[in-house]
Structure formats: C-alpha cells, structure tokens
Amino acid sequence: MADITSLVRKNILSLKPYSCARDEFQGEASAFLDANENPFNNPYNRYPDPLQWKLKESITAKKKVPATHIFLGNGSDEAIDLVFRVFCEPAQDNVVAIAPTYGMYQVSADINQVEYRKVHLNDDFSLNAKRLLNNVDEQTKVIFLCSPNNPSGNLLDRYEVLHVLENFGGIVVMDEAYVDFSPEDSWLTHLTHYPNLIVLQTFSKAWGLAGVRLGMAFASPEIIMLFNKVKYPYNVNILTQELVLEHLQYESRKRSWVNLLLQERERLVVELRQLSYVNTIYPSSANFVLVKVGDANAIYNYLVELSIIVRNRNNVMLCEGCLRITVGSPYENDLLINALKAYEG
C-alpha cells in the first residue's frame, strides 16, 4: 500500500503554512480585533472560514464522507493543481493520464513543469489498465483517470480501475465530474480502502453552479491535510460557501434536472441516429454525447453560423471527426436537431 509521506515533495513536507487569524482563534468573540478587518457589517467584512466547516458538514450528510476527508476549492481545477504542487517535483517527476481526457490535467502539468504521459484508451475509449501501468516508472507520482470520461462520455470498467488501484503505489485521481448522470456508484466508497485515492466531484455540472466555482476532493485525511497546507488560506469566498450551503437543500431539483437531461440525451441520440452523415454515437453516461460525423469542421462551422455552439474535438486523437454535444434544455436540443436535419437537406 502506498506510503503517502514518501510521495510528497520535500519542500511541502517541511513547509510551515501561513497561519491566518482565523486559524488561531475559532468561535464566537465579543470583539474580533485580530485580522485588521473593517468592523462594520455590510455583511461581507469578515474573512471566510478557511476550512469551510459548515459547508463540509452539509456535504458529509449527503455523501457520507467525514469532513476530515473533504477538501473544497475554487472548482475542481484548484484540486487538480494542488495534486501537482503537493506531489510532483518540477522537471523530475511525471504523471500518467488516460487520453483523450479533460484538458486541465495537462495544462496543470505544463504550468508546474511536470512531464505528462498520455496513454491512449482503446478505440472504443475503454481502459486497458496493464497498458496504462506499462508507462509508469520510479518518477511517476500520479495517475489521472476520469469516469464518466470527458470527452468520450463512457464509464471506465470497474475491474480495470481496480487493477490500477491495486498495482500502482502512487496517487490515483478519479475525476467524477459527471457522476450524477451515471448509473454506476461513485468511487467514494473505496476511499477507506485506498489511502492513495483522490475522488474529484464538482458543483459545476448536475448542480447547475458552474458560475459559483466550487469543487470537491475526497481523500484520506493525510492528503486533505497536505492540500490544506498548500492552498490559499481563504480559497473559497463567503458568497460561494453560503450559496452552495443553500443549494444543497435543493437536491430534489438537481435530481429532476438530471432525469430530464437523461431523457433529452436519449431523444437526441434517437434523432442523431437518423442522420445519414452521423457515423457513430458513442455510449454516454454523462450530460453530453460524442458523435462521429462525416465532416466535423464543416458541421461545426455550419452550426456556428446558426449560433449553435458545440465542441469540435476533430483535432483530438481518437476523436477525429467528432463533435461533443452537451445536452441542453428541450428548446436548445430542438434548435440543434432541426439545424442538423436541415443540414442533411
């Protein structure tokens, strides 16, 4: 089993973190004269809780994961960046990731000057764990997995993922941004068994809060403490903490959005199947579908002309000729379907 400490950068292990006023004293006081804040309640004059305990308690109640296993950040992107800053020595360590996948892993690797090793999925976007592990060496600190995967939409096979977890001694990141749309269980239930596992989730997709920027990382308390040590002291502002706390009450609304979007996805698939220039519709467990068409660039540009914007993945390896289409509202989906039918003439 992975020894987390041995994976951490030396400078991070020895780092003495910034100690903010709200770390030294917590609770109620009659006068807060410790943080040079403006005393007049407007009502955002006070610094936010650096560790977002109230929000974490609410997330704990939903996810059944103790608050000590939760990190909250400015989108999942903050957690992705922290993985590099905590575990990867620039110009020395490397990470291994499936390809194609979410673009931020590579961008974060490049910013942190960490070698990013892409291992292509099979043609049907399934994972071959053995091939992935063949690209691991002594300097590989992290493996990035994403399920359901973006941009392919498929779930990674449980047994292939388990093979990675059982045979890799470094950190395994499992990005579950689309888990709410998936029929399979989250990897959260495996956290206690794998102290090297980090599960990422977000409020940006099913919860409808992309503009608010709140991402979650779930991991062993050891990893969470390292993230807390390195993050900006007040990384999640008061507006975000309060708003997400409020929206957590509306889980039934989220569920009905998900149900509607899944119905709409099936309607979209049925309509797309009837178009002569659609070659493949890849199976999706997310709120988008990847579609291989005759001429992706031409169709992309045609849709842009009609002010309908999809994601052109034509230049991504294994996605040649593909468009990634987000499932929109029934009205938006109608616009798209009618436009595509008209393209056929």
Ligand SMILES: *Cc1c(COP(=O)(O)O)cnc(C)c1O
């Ligand atoms: C959309 C998406 C995210 C979300 O990132 P945020 O920073 O939380 O908005 C994360 N991972 C994947 C794979 C995504 O597609």
